[in-house]
Amino acid sequence: MRIPCPFCGSRDVSEFVTIGETSGPRPDPSAPDAAQNFFTYAYLRDNPAGPSEEYWYHALGCRSWLKVLRDTRTHEIESAALAREGAR
Amino acid sequence: MHYSFFSLLRNAMTGHRGWTPTWRDAEPKSAYDVVIVGGGGHGLATAYYLAKEHGITNVAVLEKGWLGNGNIGRNTTIIRSNYLLPGNIAFYEWSMKLWERLEQDLNYNAMVSQRGILNLYHSDGQRDAYARRGNAMRLNGVDADLLDREQVRAMLPFLNFDDARFPIQGGLLQRRAGTARHDAVAWGYARGASDRGVDIVQNCEVTGFIIENGHVTGVETTRGQIRAKKVAISVAGNSSRVGAMAGLRLPIESHVIQAFVSEGIKPLIPNVITFGAGHFYISQSDKGGLVFGGDLDGYKSYAQRGNLPTVKDVCEGGVALMPLIGRLRILRNWGGIMDMTMDGSPIIDKTPVDGLYLNAGWCYGGFKAVPAAGWCFAHLIARDELHSAAAAFRLDRFARGAVLDEKGQGPQPNLH
Numbered sequence: 001m002r003i004p005c006p007f008c009g010s011r012d013v014s015e016f017v018t019i020g021e022t023s024g025p026r027p028d029p030s031a032p033d034a035a036q037n038f039f040t041y042a043y044l045r046d047n048p049a050g051p052s053e054e055y056w057y058h059a060l061g062c063r064s065w066l067k068v069l070r071d072t073r074t075h076e077i078e079s080a081a082l083a084r085e086g087a088r
Numbered sequence: 089m090h091y092s093f094f095s096l097l098r099n100a101m102t103g104h105r106g107w108t109p110t111w112r113d114a115e116p117k118s119a120y121d122v123v124i125v126g127g128g129g130h131g132l133a134t135a136y137y138l139a140k141e142h143g144i145t146n147v148a149v150l151e152k153g154w155l156g157n158g159n160i161g162r163n164t165t166i167i168r169s170n171y172l173l174p175g176n177i178a179f180y181e182w183s184m185k186l187w188e189r190l191e192q193d194l195n196y197n198a199m200v201s202q203r204g205i206l207n208l209y210h211s212d213g214q215r216d217a218y219a220r221r222g223n224a225m226r227l228n229g230v231d232a233d234l235l236d237r238e239q240v241r242a243m244l245p246f247l248n249f250d251d252a253r254f255p256i257q258g259g260l261l262q263r264r265a266g267t268a269r270h271d272a273v274a275w276g277y278a279r280g281a282s283d284r285g286v287d288i289v290q291n292c293e294v295t296g297f298i299i300e301n302g303h304v305t306g307v308e309t310t311r312g313q314i315r316a317k318k319v320a321i322s323v324a325g326n327s328s329r330v331g332a333m334a335g336l337r338l339p340i341e342s343h344v345i346q347a348f349v350s351e352g353i354k355p356l357i358p359n360v361i362t363f364g365a366g367h368f369y370i371s372q373s374d375k376g377g378l379v380f381g382g383d384l385d386g387y388k389s390y391a392q393r394g395n396l397p398t399v400k401d402v403c404e405g406g407v408a409l410m411p412l413i414g415r416l417r418i419l420r421n422w423g424g425i426m427d428m429t430m431d432g433s434p435i436i437d438k439t440p441v442d443g444l445y446l447n448a449g450w451c452y453g454g455f456k457a458v459p460a461a462g463w464c465f466a467h468l469i470a471r472d473e474l475h476s477a478a479a480a481f482r483l484d485r486f487a488r489g490a491v492l493d494e495k496g497q498g499p500q501p502n503l504h
Contacts, residue, residue, distance in 0.1 A: 001387075001395050012397070013387075013395055013397060014397035017386065018386065018387050018388075018502070019500065020341055020388060020500075020501070020502070021341075021388070036487075039486060039487045042430070042486075042499045043339040043430045043486040043487075043499055044337045044338070044339055045328065045337075045338070045339065045340065045341050046328070046332075046337065047328035047329075047338070047340055047341050047342055047388065048328075048329075049326075049329050049342075049390040052388060054387070054388070070387075072342070072388050072389050072390045072391070073390045073391055074391060075389065075391055075395070
């Protein structure tokens with residue numbers, strides 16, 4: 001599996017670590033339903049069999065956080081972009 | 089047919105023409121009392137104990153492929169109960185006790201071999217952690233012995249004791265642990281369930297649940313609709329996919345783990361050995377192949393195959409621990425899909441849908457749990473109450489903050 005890092009080019013997966021699927025922004029701790037939101041945020045996953053949007057960190061490279069679209073059935077990588085692009 | 093020395097002798101005398109199929113490959117009926125989704129070790133054990141312990145025999149086990157093609161045939165066959173947390177120890181020890189009488193119970197040779205498991209430690213801190221674990225085990229009636237370096241050397245002289253970075257200082261030994269022939273476990277439970285009237289249906293994939301007024305009343309399958317009073321999900325790596333069909337969103341990620349077997353060699357490794365400085369575990373099959381594995385690949389996958397960096401990492405761990413295997417050739421390697429939970433512990437519970445039960449989240453430790461998971465899941469399905477040994481394996485424990493995190497890694501499944 002090779003990941004096309006937008007900064008470093010196509011690099012071997014062993015240079016990266018992943019924290020799994022993108023889960024949206026961290027919930028507001030002062031909201032009345034904060035406990036439920038944090039439970040969902042921290043513990044629940046879609047875990048799709050198919051295209052999945054994930055955060056990967058290029059630890060042994062440019063140390064950028066990437067947003068990678070990857071198919072969990074085939075390990076094919078459709079795209080990789082810097083995670084900060086499109087973030088709030 | 090009851091298997092015994094006499095049945096073997098009788099069939100040997102008559103040219104082995106008298107053997108009958110071990111279990112019945114059933115056609116699905118239109119309705120059952122209980123439908124179990126998933127014909128792996130856990131599903132088959134659940135069906136067996138439903139029939140044997142609770143007298144519920146109008147049961148179908150639906151398997152999307154053929155019997156034993158999933159994780160029951162893909163693991164490294166280790167059985168053990170060397171856990172630390174109170175919620176886990178009682179359960180895995182119950183499983184160990186069921187393993188110890190499994191073959192007599194099933195009248196089937198599952199090649200259960202209590203050859204012992206030795207977890208090596210390589211530092212003072214690790215020795216303290218293993219002493220604590222061993223003490224926790226002994227307090228709960230599980231056998232554990234803390235060995236020093238010379239005791240380990242007497243047992244396994246071929247290990248790399250003087251590695252510059254990770255010298256072996258000793259190990260925690262559970263003598264009652266060991267291995268079992270994993271396919272035979274599936275076949276044995278299938279036979280026991282089938283003999284008691286359970287229908288084992290192969291090539292029957294569940295494609296949806298029939299839910300009426302919040303109550304499950306059956307399943308849609310590739311072989312037609314099947315009605316059921318109760319439906320039990322036991323599908324390991326596919327738990328999220330199958331759960332989603334019933335509207336469940338689970339605290340699970342599916343990860344790939346790889347396992348390996350070397351070419352066959354003469355007897356070398358007498359027990360199960362785990363390397364404490366890397367992640368590597370190894371045993372030797374009766375056929376002579378070394379069976380070993382290591383870490384998860386670390387990313388979500390449904391592919392049942394992994395990538396080369398992990399293969400390299402596992403082999404490096406192996407050669408660091410026992411340099412003498414360096415020239416051995418790997419015969420096969422393969423991947424299995426693990427339902428990794430957010431705290432590394434499993435789930436045996438009811439779901440928010442009435443009549444729908446869930447057995448999932450066994451991470452990479454499902455094989456050793458097969459007997460007790462089947463036992464406790466059957467108890468839950470039959471009586472609608474949790475079994476005391478599995479009382480900690482609740483689905484709502486994440487929302488309650490009552491996680492059962494054996495390694496203390498937090499909600500990061502690829503680190504458990």
